[in-house]
Amino acid sequence: MDFLNEVTSRYPEAVSFAPGRPHEQFFEGVDPGRLIRRYQDHLRATGATPREAQRRVLQYGAAAGIINDLLARALGREQGLEVIGEDLVVTVGAQEGIFLSLLVLSGPERGPVLVTDPCYVGASGAARLLGLDLVAVAAHEGASAPRADALREVVAGLRRDGRPPRVLYTIPDFANPGGYTMTVGERRELIAAAGELGLLIIEDSPYVFTAPRDERVPTLKALDDPADPRVIHIGTFAKTGLPGARVGYVVADQRVTGPAGESTLAAQIATAKSMVTLNTSPIGQAVVGGLLLELEEQDRLPGEDRGAFYRASLAHLLSALDAQLGQHPRLRDRVRWNRPDGGFFVVVTCDFPVPEELLEVSGRDFGVLWTPMSHFSLDDDPTVRRRLRLACSYLSEQQIDIGVERLARFLAWAAAGAQGTADV
Amino acid sequence: MDFLNEVTSRYPEAVSFAPGRPHEQFFEGVDPGRLIRRYQDHLRATGATPREAQRRVLQYGAAAGIINDLLARALGREQGLEVIGEDLVVTVGAQEGIFLSLLVLSGPERGPVLVTDPCYVGASGAARLLGLDLVAVAAHEGASAPRADALREVVAGLRRDGRPPRVLYTIPDFANPGGYTMTVGERRELIAAAGELGLLIIEDSPYVFTAPRDERVPTLKALDDPADPRVIHIGTFAKTGLPGARVGYVVADQRVTGPAGESTLAAQIATAKSMVTLNTSPIGQAVVGGLLLELEEQDRLPGEDRGAFYRASLAHLLSALDAQLGQHPRLRDRVRWNRPDGGFFVVVTCDFPVPEELLEVSGRDFGVLWTPMSHFSLDDDPTVRRRLRLACSYLSEQQIDIGVERLARFLAWAAAGAQGTADV
Numbered sequence: 121m122d123f124l125n126e127v128t129s130r131y132p133e134a135v136s137f138a139p140g141r142p143h144e145q146f147f148e149g150v151d152p153g154r155l156i157r158r159y160q161d162h163l164r165a166t167g168a169t170p171r172e173a174q175r176r177v178l179q180y181g182a183a184a185g186i187i188n189d190l191l192a193r194a195l196g197r198e199q200g201l202e203v204i205g206e207d208l209v210v211t212v213g214a215q216e217g218i219f220l221s222l223l224v225l226s227g228p229e230r231g232p233v234l235v236t237d238p239c240y241v242g243a244s245g246a247a248r249l250l251g252l253d254l255v256a257v258a259a260h261e262g263a264s265a266p267r268a269d270a271l272r273e274v275v276a277g278l279r280r281d282g283r284p285p286r287v288l289y290t291i292p293d294f295a296n297p298g299g300y301t302m303t304v305g306e307r308r309e310l311i312a313a314a315g316e317l318g319l320l321i322i323e324d325s326p327y328v329f330t331a332p333r334d335e336r337v338p339t340l341k342a343l344d345d346p347a348d349p350r351v352i353h354i355g356t357f358a359k360t361g362l363p364g365a366r367v368g369y370v371v372a373d374q375r376v377t378g379p380a381g382e383s384t385l386a387a388q389i390a391t392a393k394s395m396v397t398l399n400t401s402p403i404g405q406a407v408v409g410g411l412l413l414e415l416e417e418q419d420r421l422p423g424e425d426r427g428a429f430y431r432a433s434l435a436h437l438l439s440a441l442d443a444q445l446g447q448h449p450r451l452r453d454r455v456r457w458n459r460p461d462g463g464f465f466v467v468v469t470c471d472f473p474v475p476e477e478l479l480e481v482s483g484r485d486f487g488v489l490w491t492p493m494s495h496f497s498l499d500d501d502p503t504v505r506r507r508l509r510l511a512c513s514y515l516s517e518q519q520i521d522i523g524v525e526r527l528a529r530f531l532a533w534a535a536a537g538a539q540g541t542a543d544v
Numbered sequence: 545m546d547f548l549n550e551v552t553s554r555y556p557e558a559v560s561f562a563p564g565r566p567h568e569q570f571f572e573g574v575d576p577g578r579l580i581r582r583y584q585d586h587l588r589a590t591g592a593t594p595r596e597a598q599r600r601v602l603q604y605g606a607a608a609g610i611i612n613d614l615l616a617r618a619l620g621r622e623q624g625l626e627v628i629g630e631d632l633v634v635t636v637g638a639q640e641g642i643f644l645s646l647l648v649l650s651g652p653e654r655g656p657v658l659v660t661d662p663c664y665v666g667a668s669g670a671a672r673l674l675g676l677d678l679v680a681v682a683a684h685e686g687a688s689a690p691r692a693d694a695l696r697e698v699v700a701g702l703r704r705d706g707r708p709p710r711v712l713y714t715i716p717d718f719a720n721p722g723g724y725t726m727t728v729g730e731r732r733e734l735i736a737a738a739g740e741l742g743l744l745i746i747e748d749s750p751y752v753f754t755a756p757r758d759e760r761v762p763t764l765k766a767l768d769d770p771a772d773p774r775v776i777h778i779g780t781f782a783k784t785g786l787p788g789a790r791v792g793y794v795v796a797d798q799r800v801t802g803p804a805g806e807s808t809l810a811a812q813i814a815t816a817k818s819m820v821t822l823n824t825s826p827i828g829q830a831v832v833g834g835l836l837l838e839l840e841e842q843d844r845l846p847g848e849d850r851g852a853f854y855r856a857s858l859a860h861l862l863s864a865l866d867a868q869l870g871q872h873p874r875l876r877d878r879v880r881w882n883r884p885d886g887g888f889f890v891v892v893t894c895d896f897p898v899p900e901e902l903l904e905v906s907g908r909d910f911g912v913l914w915t916p917m918s919h920f921s922l923d924d925d926p927t928v929r930r931r932l933r934l935a936c937s938y939l940s941e942q943q944i945d946i947g948v949e950r951l952a953r954f955l956a957w958a959a960a961g962a963q964g965t966a967d968v
Contacts, residue, residue: 123804125606139604144595147602152827153577171568178571178788180563182549212636212821219820223673245819249647364602366825380547395669396643397636397821401790401828403576 123476124491131483135523137490137510140296140464142359143433144514146426150362155410156403159187162413177406181399184390185210187409191369194412198421199342201353207373209390210400214326214356214368218289219246220389220396221322221352221370225287226252232278234288236266238496238504240296240324243289254498255285260306262458264298266290268309275317287320292340294327294463297496297509301331301461307343314350320374323353329360329423330430330462341371349374352385359513360423361411365404430464430513433520437466437512440524450532464513467493472535475505486533488526547900548915555907559947561914561934564720564888566783567857568938570850574786579834580827583611586837601830605823608814609634611833615793618836622845623766625777631797633814634824638750638780638792642713643670644813644820645746645776645794649711650676656702658712660690662920662928664720664748667713679709680922684730686882688722690714692733699741711744716764718751718887721920721933725755725885731767738774744798748778753847754854754886765795773798776809783888783937784847785835789828854888854937857944861890861936864948874956888937891917896959899929910957912950 128136156177163173176186185191188205195201211217222233222243233247237256247254255278258270266288278285290310292302302310314321323340331337341353356368372385393399415422438459445451445468457468468474468490476492483489493507510527512520552560580601587597600610609615612629619625635641646657646667657671661680671678679702682694690712702709714734716726726734738745747764755761765777780792796809817823839846862883869875869892881892892898892914900916907913917931934951936944 141604144599144603147598150598150602151577152580152601153575156576174571174574175568177576178574178786179568180565180782180787212825215818215822216820228675242819242822249816249819251652358604362602362827363604364826366821366823366828392673394639395666395673396640397790398639398666399790401636401825402788403786403831404790404825404827406788407827 124479124495127479127483128489131487131489134483134487134489135515135519135526137488137512137515137523137527139514140511141514142363142426143429147362152362152365152407156406158410158413159406162409177402179402181402181405182390183394183399184208184386185369185400185405186402187405187412190409190412193416194422195371197416199339201341201371202346203371203373207371207384207386209370209372209386209393210405211368211370211393212397212400213358213366214324214354215242215246216393216397216400217354217356217368217370218243218322218324219250220392221354221372222246222252222287222289223250224385224389224392225320225322225352226250227286231285232283234266234271234274234285234319235498236264236290236298237498238264238297238493239289239498240291241495243324244496244498253283256498257288259298259300262300264295264300265292265302265306266310268306268313271310271313272317275319285319287322288314289322289324291324291327293325293337294330294460294465296327296463297465297467297491297493299458299460299463299465299467301337304337304343307337307340311340311343311345311350315345315348319350321351323351325353326356326359327463329421330427330464332427333421333424346373357408357411357422360426361408365407367400367404367408427462431462433512433515433517434460434462434464434466436517437510437520437524440520441466441468444524444528445531448528448532450535451528454535455531464511466510466512468508468510470506470531470535473505474508474531474534478534482530486526486530488523488530490527548903548919551903551907552913555911555913558907558911558913559939559943559950561912561936561939561947561951563938564935565938566787566850567853571786576786576789576831580830582834582837583830586833601826603826605826605829606814607818607823608632608810609793609824609829610826611829611836614833614836617840618846619795621840623763625765625795626770627795627797631795631808631810633794633796633810633817634829635792635794635817636821636824637782637790638748638778639666639670640817640821640824641778641792641794642667642746642748643674644816645778645796646671646676646711646713647674648809648813648816649744649746649776650674651710655709656707658690658695658698658709658743659922660688660714660722661922662688662721662917663713663922664715665919667748668920668922677707678922681712683722683724686724688719688724689716689726689730690734692730692737695734695737696741699743709743711746712738713746713748715748715751717749717761718754718884718889720751720887721889721891721915721917723882723884723887723889723891725761728761728767731761731764735764735767735769735774739769739772743774744776745774746776746778750780750783751887753784753845754851754888756851757845757848770797781832781835781846784850785832789831791824791828791832851886855886857936857939857941858884858886858888858890860941861934861944861948864944865890865892868948868952869955872952872956874959875952878959879955888935890934890936892932892934894930894955894959896961897929898932898955898958902958906954910950910954912947912954914951
């Protein structure tokens with residue numbers, strides 16, 4: 121990531137397909153102060169004195185969070201989840217949710233974490249930082265979701281080796297980077313397998329909002345068995361709200377027994393959080409609280425107003441790839457890409473190498489940047505060096521057009537053997 | 545901490561000497577939206593377009609932070625430190641600074657962390673969460689700062705055992721809970737010993753602002769050798785600004801060699817941070833940025849306007865203890881306490897037990913709460929059960945008077961043998 125940021129900062133004029141950031145048109149006219157006041161108005165309307173409303177936002181707060189009731193309501197409206205505030209921990213973005221879940225769930229014996237390969241770098245990086253091994257579970261051909269039969273096999277093997285895993289991490293909707301969305305059947309199979317195997321599943325869910333409201337596949341958490349819950353659900357307001365608030369959440373309604381007696385897994389995660397960040401900025405939480413109140417009032421779901429924009433961007437990127445790469449005399453038989461229905465990402469696969477080392481020349485000589493797939497790979501599989509990830513969320517359609525044109529020229533150069541300087 | 549919060553929430557009418565929170569009079573009239581606008585005005589005045597100013601606060605930002613230049617200037621004004629933005633990481637409060645420093649500095653071999661006993665629970669808790677051993681270094685009699693000779697001895701012993709430590713954690717000013725402030729001579733000795741032993745010192749510095757500007761002892765970082773820096777300095781705006789912003793920082797100007805070549809230790813900490821919380825809320829940072837700009841304009845140091853208030857609270861608490869405990873016929877010979885010159889805390893030592901188990905009855909029957917010293921203790925030393933910590937920062941003088949009167953009644957009851965129900 122350092123290398124990528126460094127290259128990106130050196131070529132500010134390049135069109136960058138690297139960052140999976142929200143488009144900045146959604147920041148226009150947004151006033152965080154107004155959202156904070158909206159949240160404080162709500163506190164006063166529900167019984168708080170002005171002094172209490174001020175304290176709630178400006179003082180330290182509970183490690184588990186201060187907007188849990190609003191969040192629980194939003195999850196009910198969005199996914200039909202019947203959770204209460206005590207089942208939730210508000211985290212510093214989804215990233216802290218992933219980090220804390222891995223920290224708490226890997227347990228004192230620090231068993232390996234199950235993932236698919238490629239894997240979102242925020243999950244693999246957090247596991248590595250904690251010294252946890254990553255073990256890949258095979259996916260269906262062309263998909264990026266773990267197969268239930270492969271899961272059984274991997275777990276059996278690890279148990280034989282005396283390294284029993286306790287947790288699987290996955291992004292079921294429009295996976296980053298793979299783009300795949302699991303079917304309802306695959307989701308049910310995965311939850312059933314987790315139940316049999318005594319595993320918990322960390323469901324990372326940042327992109328589900330990019331599907332139309334009536335076409336969404338139920339989340340793993342919505343399909344979970346309340347009597348024996350297997351799913352820890354992680355969400356974020358970075359894409360549906362404001363990244364600058366750094367507010368995400370973990371739903372962990374499992375009953376667990378710890379040193380302090382029986383509690384929810386959420387309470388255990390909150391205890392760990394109190395030693396990592398103490399609590400999530402109440403000011404940031406108030407901003408998101410204000411957003412949630414507005415959405416409730418308008419009967420909209422988080423990010424619902426943005427889904428159409430991102431679907432159009434993705435469709436535009438796919439059309440541009442069809443036109444520029446699919447029709448290119450030197451590329452059309454040598455380059456292919458997946459066609460996700462949503463999310464922010466497309467993965468391009470070449471029959472020639474496009475490794476991380478070429479990013480510099482791509483930025484400098486061709487004015488286009490992308491993310492090497494090696495960032496998401498668990499091992500040094502050479503096929504990874506022939507793949508790159510494109511994100512379209514941050515760009516306008518015009519930037520996408522220019523960027524894909526430049527990408528075509530870069531790839532044609534790389535296909536010709538990446539010899540000498542670029543012919544630009 | 546869970547137990548303490550739980551008891552506190554059950555007796556909301558009790559006077560609580562437990563939380564080291566800032567007094568809420570400092571929240572009156574504070575508008576985070578205005579501070580954010582102040583920061584954005586500054587961005588525009590120094591060349592940003594309105595769109596860039598909006599992006600800076602609402603979009604994702606660099607893991608190391610966005611207000612590093614303002615912070616570096618504030619540290620120059622406050623402590624005479626000559627640091628630049630690249631030497632700094634903005635963290636989710638001091639807590640994340642402590643957690644990340646321990647994570648990065650303990651290294652792959654996860655050597656033990658050196659502390660004094662008692663130790664701030666945020667540091668010992670973070671170390672335990674990371675699976676790191678804690679080893680105590682003896683302090684001077686009545687003091688809570690590590691002795692340089694004891695440090696040499698402990699390190700030699702650990703090296704003989706094949707467990708070389710790399711880092712010492714300490715609060716040199718008005719320690720929590722010990723209250724001691726190291727002399728300049730003790731600071732110089734400690735830094736010299738760290739240099740000899742190849743150790744780094746984590747200096748946690750939340751309370752230095754409670755001393756008058758002209759009476760402050762230079763921080764360890766201000767006394768550090770720029771040619772061979774030994775000190776990682778951690779600060780926070782929770783006490784001098786707003787806890788709700790959750791903004792702290794780490795100064796780590798050490799040059800280190802890692803997998804990505806040579807960098808500052810701050811850059812390594814920022815890389816670890818990108819896998820824990822990604823970045824500190826830019827909205828929270830903007831609030832603190834606005835505060836720093838106001839302080840600069842007024843030629844004030846962070847917290848300078850509050851130091852006198854907290855000194856008065858502490859003096860008031862000590863007077864009340866003198867009057868209520870020092871004159872109490874059943875307590876005057878059986879109870880003593882330290883007399884810190886600043887900070888938020890006083891430690892009371894009894895010749896009878898006041899263990900955690902009595903907190904419940906103290907809250908229920910006597911209407912007063914406090915923090916058991918066992919929270920800060922590394923082991924089960926029985927003398928710890930005769931000590932409790934009082935914080936005065938959160939209370940008015942009137943509340944302190946009422947609270948100490950109740951405390952006297954509770955202690956008299958405990959001194960009498962803690963038998964039967966309370967005589968209230």
